[in-house]
Amino acid sequence: MKTICIYFQLHQPFRLKRYRFFNIGRDHYYFDDYANEDILQQIATRSYVPANRMLLDLVNQYKGKFKVAFSISGVALEQLEIYAPEVIDGFRELAKTGSVEFLTETYAHSLASLYDPEEFRNQVKHHSDRMEMLFEQKPTVLRNTELIYSDEIAEMVYDMGYSKMITEGAKHILGWKSPNYVYQAATQPKLKLLLKNSRFSDDIAYRFSNYSWNEYPLTAEKFISWIAGTPAEEEVVNLFMNYETLGNLQPSYTGIFEFFKAMPRFAFENGIGFATPGEALDMHKPIGAINVPNPISWTDEERDLSAWVGNKLQKSALQSMYEIGERVRLCTDRRLKQDWLYLQTSDHFHYMSTKHFGGGQSQFSPYMSPYDAFNNYMNVLSDFIGRVKAQYPDTVDNEELNALLTTIHNQEMEIKRLQAELKKVIGTNEEMLVEKNPKAQKAEN
Structure with missing residues (x-):
C-alpha cells in the first residue's frame, strides 16, 4: 500500500x-x-x-x-x-x-x-x-x-x-x-x-x-x-x-x-x-x-549550504564562533553555555546571506542588510569571546585544553565508579545488619 x-x-x-x-x-x-x-x-x-x-x-x-x-x-x-x-x-x-x-x-x-x-x-x-x-x-x-x-x-x-x-x-x-x-x-x-x-x-x-x-x-x-x-x-x-x-x-x-x-x-x-x-x-x-559527497539541504533551488556559508561574512562569523567551542565546553557557567547555544542558531548566519538581499527570504530578517546582520552578530560574539577568555585565556592552547578535558572526563568516570561501589557496599552492610538482628527489623515493621 x-x-x-x-x-x-x-x-x-x-x-x-x-x-x-x-x-x-x-x-x-x-x-x-x-x-x-x-x-x-x-x-x-x-x-x-x-x-x-x-x-x-x-x-x-x-x-x-x-x-x-x-x-x-x-x-x-x-x-x-x-x-x-x-x-x-x-x-x-x-x-x-x-x-x-x-x-x-x-x-x-x-x-x-x-x-x-x-x-x-x-x-x-x-x-x-x-x-x-x-x-x-x-x-x-x-x-x-x-x-x-x-x-x-x-x-x-x-x-x-x-x-x-x-x-x-x-x-x-x-x-x-x-x-x-x-x-x-x-x-x-x-x-x-x-x-x-x-x-x-x-x-x-x-x-x-x-x-x-x-x-x-x-x-x-x-x-x-x-x-x-x-x-x-x-x-x-x-x-x-x-x-x-x-x-x-x-x-x-x-x-x-x-x-x-x-x-x-x-x-x-x-x-x-x-x-x-x-x-x-x-x-x-x-x-x-x-552518494552525497558534498552537503545538501532543503533550502533554495540549489539545495546546498550557500544560504549559510555562501559569502565571506558568514564563513568568518562561523569560524570565529566554532574556534572557541572547546573552551566553552570546559566551563561550568550556565549562562555562558546557554548563550553559546543561542549564538549557534543557523538563522543568525542566514540573515548575513547576500543571495536574497532585496527579495526572496530577506523579508524574514530583522536587519536592514546582510552587513548590518554581520556587524551586529560580530559585536555580540566579541563580547561573548571576551567572557570565555576571561575564564580560559589564550595562553592555554588547544592541546592543553584537550588534555585537561580528558583528565576531567576520566575523573568523572572514576567518581561514578567509586559511587557505584560505595552504593553496593552500603547495600551489603544493610543486608548484613538485618541478618544479624532480625528482631530489630521486625520491630521496625
Whole structure:
C-alpha cells in the first residue's frame, strides 16, 4: 500500500537585540526579548495552536490511522515554554495519541555537524533527552538542521547510535531516481534514509495560494490524485514542510486548514495510508544507496549550504564562533553555555546571506542588510569571546585544553565508579545488619 509520511519542522531563533560596538565588555545580555515574545505569540495564535487542534481532531476522527511527525528545535521549545505554553500542552496531547512521532535534531538548530562533531553529538543528545522528558518518547529518527546531510554526516549519525534519518531528495543527487523509496547511506549502509518529495511538499508549502500557478486552486482531491498517480511500486511519499505553513506562511483564509482536513478522506478512499518516519523506515527495505559527497539541504533551488556559508561574512562569523567551542565546553557557567547555544542558531548566519538581499527570504530578517546582520552578530560574539577568555585565556592552547578535558572526563568516570561501589557496599552492610538482628527489623515493621 502506498503511504504518505507528513513531517513538520518547528523552529524559532532567539533573535539578537541591537548591540553596538560600545556595548562590548559592558552589556552581556544579547537577546531581543520583546521581539521574540511578540513574534512567537503571533505565530502561535495564527498557526501552532489551531494546527495542533486540527491535527488532534484528525487523529481522533480516523482512530489513529492519520499520522504525522514533528521536529521541534530546542531553542523553540524554550520559547514556547516561556511565551506560549499552551502549544507545548497541545503537543503533549498529540503525543498521547500514539499516532504522532517526535524526531531529534540539533538542540540549537545549529550548523555544528559541519564544524564541530563533538558539539553536534552533544546537541543531539541534549535535544533527544529534552524530547523524551517533555513528550515521553525517545526519538529514533534524526533530522539534522535544515535537512543538512552528507556522507560524512551519515557516518557521524550512525556512530551516535541512529539507524534512521530524513533528508532532502535533491535532484542533483537523485538524478533519474525517485524520492518515493527508502534509501541507505553510501558510507554507512545500516543508516536508512527517507527523502523529501520536493515537488509535492512545495506545492503545499509555497505554491498553495499562488494565483499565477497553473494548478491553482489546489484541492485535497486533486493533490491526492497526483500521489495516487505515481508508479504503483513507489512506496512512500514524504511531505516535509515548515509547521508555519499551516496558518502563517499560508494564512487561514487561503483554505490551508480545510485542505488538510480533507486530505485523509481522499487518501483513504484511494487506498493510501499514513505513517510516521520511524514506521515508514521500519516497513520498507532500502532499494539502494545514495552518494552525497558534498552537503545538501532543503533550502533554495540549489539545495546546498550557500544560504549559510555562501559569502565571506558568514564563513568568518562561523569560524570565529566554532574556534572557541572547546573552551566553552570546559566551563561550568550556565549562562555562558546557554548563550553559546543561542549564538549557534543557523538563522543568525542566514540573515548575513547576500543571495536574497532585496527579495526572496530577506523579508524574514530583522536587519536592514546582510552587513548590518554581520556587524551586529560580530559585536555580540566579541563580547561573548571576551567572557570565555576571561575564564580560559589564550595562553592555554588547544592541546592543553584537550588534555585537561580528558583528565576531567576520566575523573568523572572514576567518581561514578567509586559511587557505584560505595552504593553496593552500603547495600551489603544493610543486608548484613538485618541478618544479624532480625528482631530489630521486625520491630521496625
